[in-house]
């Protein structure tokens with residue numbers, strides 16, 4: 001009976017926390033929306049600092065895979081040193097490689113509030129994309145699948161980093177720390193390895209990295225409100241196949257439709273203020289803002305969220321239906337990306353994250369945006 005009551009109060013506490021988190025979601029003002037960076041030419045397919053270096057084959061266990069990983073790790077070490085970087089390594093045989101154990105390496109980066117809390121007291125908005133590329137056809141790049149989503153996640157981290165520091169510094173200075181439950185919100189990004197099937201998609205030939213990670217996080221215990229790293233995920237937001245023009249992104253899960261609606265509202269407001277570059281017809285990127293609860297079916301797309309979804313994690317899946325025409329062909333390369341669409345995604349997703357993390361009032365003006373702005377200015381001067 002005692003343990004039952006304990007369980008009950010824990011569930012209640014989690015419900016309470018969920019409610020608090022939802023309430024604490026604060027819309028950005030119009031002025032703040034105008035401060036959200038687009039990434040400028042960082043998404044350029046041939047010279048973009050974030051994207052171009054990873055438009056190479058990235059088959060697990062090959063030098064290209066190592067190069068992509070180094071690109072992510074170096075970026076966080078050099079530009080976002082406050083983020084904790086963690087590796088999650090596993091190995092598996094695949095139906096294409098015989099008895100050889102192929103290494104799969106996930107990269108997890110996160111920022112938590114700097115004050116001391118138990119590991120499990122932080123609920124983390126978790127953004128994810130896979131960085132591996134398809135084994136065959138040989139030389140396959142996978143620009144929308146999923147180099148571009150990885151670059152988007154790097155951009156999002158950079159775009160909210162300074163505001164997170166300002167907000168948390170202000171909270172520390174004002175003695176607001178530890179007063180309420182809602183403050184313990186962290187941000188986490190996972191670059192996932194081994195999403196692709198090597199021969200044909202089955203439960204065992206796919207999702208190598210995400211299956212290993214979800215299993216590990218489910219069985220790791222930690223101090224605090226959330227007793228495992230898996231339970232510390234407040235929302236698992238998975239980006240895949242983004243970067244082609246005129247995407248159509250449905251809302252797949254009734255349970256997280258409220259989060260989808262926040263994202264759709266961000267797109268709608270940015271379009272209303274003419275802050276986005278694209279003018280998709282006849283529908284916006286996020287098509288299902290008006291979807292009713294009875295319209296949700298059990299259908300969804302198999303992807304890296306599945307091992308998490310199966311373990312009860314809330315999932316928001318940003319993947320177009322239908323898939324881009326270049327999907328799993330040699331045409332999925334830099335030349336077939338639509339860069340204005342990528343820059344618009346950069347803004348929409350950054351707004352969602354900034355609102356989730358309550359950053360209204362803390363986003364720096366665009367001009368102060370470091371080296372990026374400097375190069376833009378020098379270019380403008382030349383013109």
Ligand SMILES: *[C@@H]1O[C@H](CO)[C@@H](O)[C@H](O)[C@H]1NC(C)=O
Pocket residue numbers: 069087088089105
């Ligand atoms: C996991 O792999 C990364 C990248 O290859 C490597 O740097 C790291 O040392 C490995 N970690 C462990 C614990 O093996």
Ligand SMILES: [Zn+2]
Pocket residue numbers: 134145196328
């Ligand atoms: Zn794929």
